[in-house]
Amino acid sequence: MTRMGTQKEIARRAGVSVSVVSAVVNGTTHTRMSDETRARVEAVIEELGYVPNDAARALRRQRSGTIAVVVEKIENPIYRDMFHGIYDAAEARGWAVVLGDARWMRSGSHFLARLLGHGSIDGIILRSEGLIDDEVLAHLRARPTPVILVEGRHGPDGRWLAIDDAAAGRVATQHLLDLGHQDIEFVGGERWVPTLERHRGYADAMLDAGLEARDAIRTGYGSRAGAAALQEVIDSGRRPTALVVDNVLSGIGIHAAAHEAGISIPGDLSVIAIHDADIAGDVRPALTTVRMPMAELGARAVEAIAAILNDSPTRFGLVDEPAPVLITRASTAPLQVSPRPWSPS
Amino acid sequence: MTRMGTQKEIARRAGVSVSVVSAVVNGTTHTRMSDETRARVEAVIEELGYVPNDAARALRRQRSGTIAVVVEKIENPIYRDMFHGIYDAAEARGWAVVLGDARWMRSGSHFLARLLGHGSIDGIILRSEGLIDDEVLAHLRARPTPVILVEGRHGPDGRWLAIDDAAAGRVATQHLLDLGHQDIEFVGGERWVPTLERHRGYADAMLDAGLEARDAIRTGYGSRAGAAALQEVIDSGRRPTALVVDNVLSGIGIHAAAHEAGISIPGDLSVIAIHDADIAGDVRPALTTVRMPMAELGARAVEAIAAILNDSPTRFGLVDEPAPVLITRASTAPLQVSPRPWSPS
DNA sequence: CTGAAAGCGCTTACAG
DNA sequence: CTGAAAGCGCTTACAG
Structure with missing residues (x-):
């Protein structure tokens, strides 16, 4: 283990003042010193394994x-x-x-x-x-x-x-509209502003397409919340063909709940989530997402x-x-002409 | 925005020395001051919104x-x-x-x-x-x-x-042995020591059961590596009934590859991964793991x-x-008496 | 070209 | 019970 030391110690050993040592360490103004002096100081720095004290620097600077x-x-x-x-x-x-x-x-x-x-x-x-x-x-x-x-x-x-969360909601929804879906719902958290914005983007896209925008299904955040949201939809008797989901984790939760309920993604239900992450590509079916900057x-x-x-x-x-950019994976598909009715839960 | 200030400034305003201020701030020895003095100092601290300078403290202490x-x-x-x-x-x-x-x-x-x-x-x-x-x-x-x-x-x-990675490998393998599996392989990374240890645990458990321990299938780390490992097994013509996987992400990759290859987990193949994480419970089938301390x-x-x-x-x-503790989820099951042959890839 | 000195904001013996 | 002073390890005018 090396000694570390301080500039003072280096100065003493090199036979110079601390000003010179500081200048060598920082490469600053004082820099017009003889090459020989610099070399001597550098040698001692090396020898002692000197590194500056960050606390002292922070205090001074x-x-x-x-x-x-x-x-x-x-x-x-x-x-x-x-x-x-x-x-x-x-x-x-x-x-x-x-x-x-x-x-x-x-x-x-x-x-x-x-x-x-x-x-x-x-x-x-x-x-x-x-x-x-x-x-x-x-x-x-x-x-x-x-x-x-x-x-x-x-x-x-x-x-x-x-x-731009609203843009994300719009891009996600437009993707589903482009695939022919009309009965699209939004799944997302609580009254957290970004979620509200994403829902606003969804609603704007729906309205622009002449369709009805639904209230968000608010079951919270995370995979469990996603699963709960799908369950809520099933229980309500509504049968949307596609879901815009606030985030990837909730999307994964929806996958899990769909698996349990015998709902096929994307056969029976298309799912797109906002925000991209590696895990979206790792689950099956791989989750279509909107990547944000x-x-x-x-x-x-x-x-x-x-x-x-x-x-x-x-x-x-x-x-x-x-x-925002659309990352198309396997969880979204064109609307089936005659969709298979969901099995009763 | 408050002024912050220094102990010096507080001392001036309170009409005391910095030693007293420091003592009030830190609750230290100097602590035998009159209640009235202390109160006066505290009032000024509050008024200025003083917080100590961490760099100065770090330097001094x-x-x-x-x-x-x-x-x-x-x-x-x-x-x-x-x-x-x-x-x-x-x-x-x-x-x-x-x-x-x-x-x-x-x-x-x-x-x-x-x-x-x-x-x-x-x-x-x-x-x-x-x-x-x-x-x-x-x-x-x-x-x-x-x-x-x-x-x-x-x-x-x-x-x-x-x-204790070796213990983890043993626990995982023993779980599969308890379910009746005999043809068990180990999937794991490279020559990273923890992986070698996990494989050693696997090998020990196999040997103890009078079974043959195979070399690890080394395709690296992460979900892609897991998928590659399963592909390697398929290509080899070997048909293990269970896999011990070095980590959760590789386990998820195996799920994905199995999905693609038409291999059912746990019907055709049981999978257990070492290390636990929330995501293991979120994928389908939920991944059985070994939780580590x-x-x-x-x-x-x-x-x-x-x-x-x-x-x-x-x-x-x-x-x-x-x-290590076994977290039993859905990716492991008792050995089928007459296993369905894997579909040719 | 190089050195002596001040000062960043603290803490802590030491003196009174 | 409280104050004056040293010093933590730097950087940076300033002097020579």
Whole structure:
């Protein structure tokens, strides 16, 4: 194990001042030193395995070079592309990224304390699905550290960024309409704004096609909620031929419930979900989805932080480019001319 | 937006010294001050919305109170319980946890620099699946910051912790044997140690039952690898009645390939995967798995960091309690007396 | 071209 | 019971 050491120690060993060491480490102004001096310093740095102390740097520079990303369920596959977009954009700006889960943000948690504190985090990208209570959010906003809400769409400071959920709903619905479906319903969560927007997109597409838009079937989020939604439809006696589903996990739950109920997808029922994820291609039948520009959303959030820190202007609001794209898989099919009646549940 | 301020400013406004402010903030020794003084200081803290500067604290205390967890694919659902275990244990010790993905650890990345640096991270829990190159790992180990490898099982410093993969392989295989299966094969990745151990467990159970243990079918990891493995079996002309699969994602890939090939699970083929995850219960047929003590693994890793930082001894090696538990779902069934021959592919 | 010094915001002996 | 001061390890004007 190497010794590490400090700039002071390196300075002593190399027979120079710490200013020179700092200049060598950072490649900064002081840079006009003799090659011989530089080489000597570099040799000692190498020998000791010196690395700078980030806490001291952060204190002195008044900037840590680290941003935090907080999402609701870190294992949710839809974040993958967003993390990637954030990471790439941050890296390009010389920032490190750390991740956290909103489930860790209980009042009084040390994770939250680090976020609420300052000095160690320069900016926060937060995707709240309502789990974060308003008090915590207010605390967060009261700090000078910039907080960007993604898919949040509220916040008095206007610092939010979101994907075009209404467009996603429209694209999904249009795909089903193009396949000849008319009796289409929307399955989705609760009164979370993105879900409302997706439903609005569905409703717009239906109305444009001269069809009736139904209320959303609200059984919550996740696979269990999807299964419950299908059950609700079955129990109601309604027999839609296609479903627009708020998210992939709910779509998978619908697959499972259909399997149990003897409903064939896509033979009896077409299913399309919003947001893409690898798992959609892995289940059978593979789930048709609408891919959203999550990487761009992430990159834009990083840009927003940079802009705020530099006091330069930046655009908030919808990230509508690239547009949502349809990923056609096996769970949607043209409307059967004479559909087989669903077996009674 | 509140002003934040520093202890110095609070001291000035409250007409006390910074020592008193620090004592109020931290509740420390200096604590024998008059109630009136304390109240005055607290009022100013409240008024300014003061929060301590973490960088300054970390510098002074020579400890940041933050540990980092680095895994290979952050969205892999098997980490969920481990993160939970880590978070709870860290919280109990007053530490914040930050997450990172090993895919971010390219040499020269700022994320890696933060890990390699010191002052902002007190300890690192690392699950490497071989993506991290040895050079990076060597750098990491050369620092005074403790690095605990989970599911790594190598490392000259002996600082590793792992679940009992061999036991998992045994439990999975025994379940199939109990159902009457004899022609059982093992599907799993590459020469990654945990996979080798799982295969060893499988082989032990087979041998104990007086049966022949086959070599692992090595097509890699993930759902595509699972599908490829099943195809390899089909092509070979072998007709096992049951498969022990290294992981859930490969299991899902096998489901998909079986669906395509017209092989019924569990009618024609029973499938059990090692490691549990929600998605296993969501696919159809729901996948039987072996749940591993991932939360305990995480908690033990935190304990290990604490022990190293305190210079107190700690146990490394296998985390074999609680033992792996069988989660019986729908993908395994008793051996059919006269199995239907697989349709020729 | 290089060094001495101030200061980032804390914590903690030490003095009174 | 409270204050003045040192020092954690850096960076960056400033002086020479």
